[in-house]
Each structure stands twice: as structure tokens, then as C-alpha cells.
Amino acid sequence: MRKPIIAGNWKMNKSLNEAKSFANTLLSQIKDIHDCEIIIAPPYTYLDAINQIIKNSSICQSAQTISNEIEGAFTGDISINMIKDCGCSHVIIGHSEQRQYHHESSKNCHIKCNIAMKNQVIPIYCVGETLQERNENQTLSMIKSQLLDCLNELPIDSEELIIAYEPVWAIGTGKVATPEQAQDIHKFIRDTLEKLTGSSIANKTRILYGGSVKPNNIKDLMKQPDIDGALVGGACLNIDSFVELINKTNYVTH
Numbered sequence: 001m002r003k004p005i006i007a008g009n010w011k012m013n014k015s016l017n018e019a020k021s022f023a024n025t026l027l028s029q030i031k032d033i034h035d036c037e038i039i040i041a042p043p044y045t046y047l048d049a050i051n052q053i054i055k056n057s058s059i060c061q062s063a064q065t066i067s068n069e070i071e072g073a074f075t076g077d078i079s080i081n082m083i084k085d086c087g088c089s090h091v092i093i094g095h096s097e098q099r100q101y102h103h104e105s106s107k108n109c110h111i112k113c114n115i116a117m118k119n120q121v122i123p124i125y126c127v128g129e130t131l132q133e134r135n136e137n138q139t140l141s142m143i144k145s146q147l148l149d150c151l152n153e154l155p156i157d158s159e160e161l162i163i164a165y166e167p168v169w170a171i172g173t174g175k176v177a178t179p180e181q182a183q184d185i186h187k188f189i190r191d192t193l194e195k196l197t198g199s200s201i202a203n204k205t206r207i208l209y210g211g212s213v214k215p216n217n218i219k220d221l222m223k224q225p226d227i228d229g230a231l232v233g234g235a236c237l238n239i240d241s242f243v244e245l246i247n248k249t250n251y252v253t254h
């Protein structure tokens with residue numbers, strides 16, 4: 001059984017006051033949610049303050065990335081131990097904005113996922129094709145190489161992993177993949193994972209869809225057998241739409 005997940009990626013948004021007020025309101029509105037895991041990924045500078053608010057609740061906190069080094073002279077970087085100190089149980093790795101603006105490669109994601117797993121932090125590893133790759137029929141080969149370059153030789157058999165399929169052309173554009181398009185890729189990801197890890201781990205791994213997920217399209221996406229939740233950007237910033245996404249996902253277990 002795979003419990004669904006709604007993960008909100010705040011990216012570089014909100015003031016500290018807005019972040020705290022969001023967390024307090026979220027806490028008060030999810031008392032009846034037992035069948036959906038909730039993750040929020042605030043910017044680094046808010047992690048500690050948010051942790052103080054949610055630490056005794058079922059809400060999990062994620063960082064938006066980590067350094068691929070453990071400590072030392074790496075100006076501007078944030079280490080795995082630092083995010084753990086701020087209460088993070090998860091970390092997003094390989095988000096397309098990191099790939100695009102910070103030249104993150106899948107091989108580098110391997111180093112980061114390895115560090116996360118060895119420190120009992122669950123990676124949310126993002127893959128997805130650009131519009132050009134989709135138009136050139138490169139979608140499956142691109143996703144396969146993103147998966148293999150990162151996941152090969154990771155200790156997935158003992159540590160947990162979440163994968164997010166986020167077609168780059170759907171992120172922040174309002175162009176959501178159809179449920180069938182998304183399902184095809186999710187199935188492909190699960191099949192690729194099965195070849196790497198065997199069926200029991202592949203069947204347990206949650207695969208989230210990301211890219212213009214909104215309260216009005218989540219139900220159709222969640223009807224697909226291999227879609228286990230969503231990684232949400234724009235629609236997670238507003239408390240009402242985030243809570244609506246959680247409520248609409250609360251009963252769907254694959």
C-alpha cells in the first residue's frame with residue numbers, strides 16, 4: 001500500500017511572517033487528515049522557525065536541496081546536518097530549476113541522494129523532460145538516463161526514496177500533463193526502478209506528479225494507478241488551495 005503524499009515546494013516565496021502564519025493555519029486545518037502525508041519545503045532561512053511550529057505534528061518538512069559536501073569551505077552551501085538540525089526529514093534533489101539555473105546534473109544528484117539516504121533523510125528525486133525533448137521523442141530516454149545516473153548503486157534497499165515526475169514544460173506554465181500522459185511516464189519510472197531494485201521496492205516507492213497541479217485537476221491525476229501524490233509549486237502557496245489538495249488526496253491509496 002502506498003500512502004499518498006502532497007508536497008508543497010515553496011521555492012523562493014513568502015516572508016518569515018507569512019511562512020509562520022501559513023504553518024499555524026495548516027496545523028489547525030489538517031486535524032482529520034490521516035491518509036495523506038503532508039510535506040512542506042520552505043526556503044532554508046525559515047526551516048527552523050517552521051520546525052518550532054510543526055515539530056509535534058504529522059507535517060513533514062523538506063529542504064529544497066542540499067550541498068554535495070558534508071562540511072567545510074563551501075560558501076553559500078547548506079549541509080545535510082544543517083537541514084536535519086532544522087527538523088527536515090526530506091530533501092528535494094534535482095528539481096528542474098536547480099538543473100536549469102545551477103547546472104545540477106543527475107550524477108551530482110547521485111552524490112546528494114547518497115548523502116541524504118546515509119543520513120536517514122528521504123530524497124524526493126525529480127526527473128522530467130523539456131518541451132524540446134518531448135517534441136523530439138526523447139522523453140523516455142531522458143528520464144531513463146536521469147534515473148540511472150542518479151539511482152545506480154544507491155542504498156535504496158534499506159532507505160526510502162520518493163521520485164517526482166515533473167515535465168519541465170508543465171512547471172509553472174498552467175499546462176498540466178494529461179492524467180494518461182503522466183500515468184505512462186509513472187509506469188515507465190516504476191518499471192525502470194523494478195529493473196534496478198526488484199519489484200518489492202519498486203511497488204513501495206511513491207512516485208509524485210508535479211507541474212501545474214491544482215485543486216481542479218488533482219482528482220483525475222490521482223485516479224491513475226501509478227500516481228501516488230503531487231509535488232506542488234504555485235498552488236501550495238495559498239493555504240486554501242493547499243488544504244483543498246490535501247483533502248482531495250486523503251482517501252486515495254494505491
Ligand code: PGA
Pocket residue numbers: 009166170171172173174210211212213231232233234235
Ligand atoms: P508548479 O511547480 O506547481 O507551479 O507547476 C511544481 C514544481 O516546480 O515542483
